Structures are given as structure tokens and as C-alpha cells.
Amino acid sequence: MKQKTLTVLAIIFFAFSLMTACGKENIEQPLSPSESQSHLPTASSVPDAQISSTAVPTETTMIETTTETTTSATEATTVVTTEATKATTPAPLTQAEVEALIEEQEVKVTSTKYVVQDTKYKSLYPDMLQVIITNNSEYDIKNLVVAFVAWDENNLPVLIQGKWDYDEEYVKEAKYDAINLVPGKSTGSDKGYSLDYRVDNIKKFKAIVVSYENFDGVVWENPYYDDWKNAYEGKKLEQ
Secondary structure (H helix, E strand, O other): OHHHHHHHHHHHHHHHHHHHHHHHHHHOOOOOOHHHOOOOOOHOOOOOOOOOOOHHHHHHHHHHHHHHHHHHHHHHHHHEEEHHHHHHHOOOOHHHHHHHHHHHHEEEEEEEEEEOOOOOOOOOOOEEEEEEEEEEOOOOOEEEEEEEEEEEEOOOOOOOOOOOOOOOOOOOOEEEEOOEEEOOOOOOOOEEEEEOOOOOOOEEEEEEEEEEEEEOOEEEEEOOOHHHHHHHOOOOOOO
């Protein structure tokens, strides 16, 4: 009887010991500091979607500031450029300045005359704008172009219309072909620019040599023609 009792107690003790050992194997052990750190995600492993959006406003502010600075710099550059352009743009020549420059040219108009051919039959014998042209160059001149401007008794500009023209202009150009003007000589006393018979208010006029062609086919163009037009076209006569 004692022997059976001891055997049963031994079996119960063995079973209890076995259950205790199994229970201890199922308990999780705490991670060491190094092991715990190794389980954290690195920066490179964090998806882009998880990056904090708090940095975005800062970047946007920097972009806006840069844009404003660039705009201001551009506006400042534009102002400086405009002022520089104004400073370098030459002022238009006055009528007196243009006349002084033309006076130094080798081929020029040396005198003008308003010619009345007939006081009654002007459609047949129109009034003429006559100019005398002098050649102080070394070239024989074959063809030549002259431009006219005119004013009334109040020194106000007059529209000019030629006998064979359909339009009126403040500056009128006329061709002088085959004039055969040699160096040191003048021409024009036997010819003139014929006006429309209805033009009767011209009291003063001026003329300029626009260009000429020599017998070698070389064409000279007056470098002061544009200045002359700018000074006189549609402008009151200052002299």
C-alpha cells in the first residue's frame, strides 16, 4: 500500500515539473537595447508618403520670396534700360541746324524761285517751283532727285500737288533726269516743278537734293534727308 502511494506521488511530481518547464519556454524575453534599435525602420526604408508635410509651407514661402525678388530686379533693370535709352537718343535737329549741315554739301540747292508763267491760264501754264542746283563734286551728274516743302503767308505748312499728281503731300519729290551737270556748274534756270492750277497759297518754299546718280551708275543719297523731313514736314517755318 505504501509502495503504490509513493509511486503515484512520484508520477504527479514528474508531471508538475514537466508542465512548469513548458510554461517558461513560452514567455517572451525583453529585447536588449541593441536588438531593440535594430528593429526600427531606417530613413531610407520610410515610404515617401510618410514624410511629414510640415516642411512644405517653408519651401513654398522661400519660392514666393525668390519670385518677388526676381520681379523687382526685372522691373529695376527695365527702368534703368529705359532711362539709358532716353539718355542716348539724340535730340532731333532744328531747322537751322539742318540748313547748316546742307550748306556744307558739295551738291546742293543754291537758290529757289516761285515762277508765275501766266496769271490767267494756269491750267496751261502752271506756276512752278524753280531751283538752281550747283555741282561742286568731282562727278558728272546724270540724274537727280529734289524734294520740296512749302508754307503760306503765316509760315504754316502747305500741301503740295503737282500738275500731274493725284495726291497732296507736305514733302513732294521730283526727278530731274538727264540734266548732264558737270563739276563746277549749275542748272535749273530753264525748268521747274509744275504745280496744280488750284495751288495758289504758296508764299515760301525750300528744296533739298535727295540723291543723284553719276554716269558710272553710282548713286549718292543725302544722309541728312530724313533730318530735313523731320524738321520741315508739316511743321511751321521758324525762319
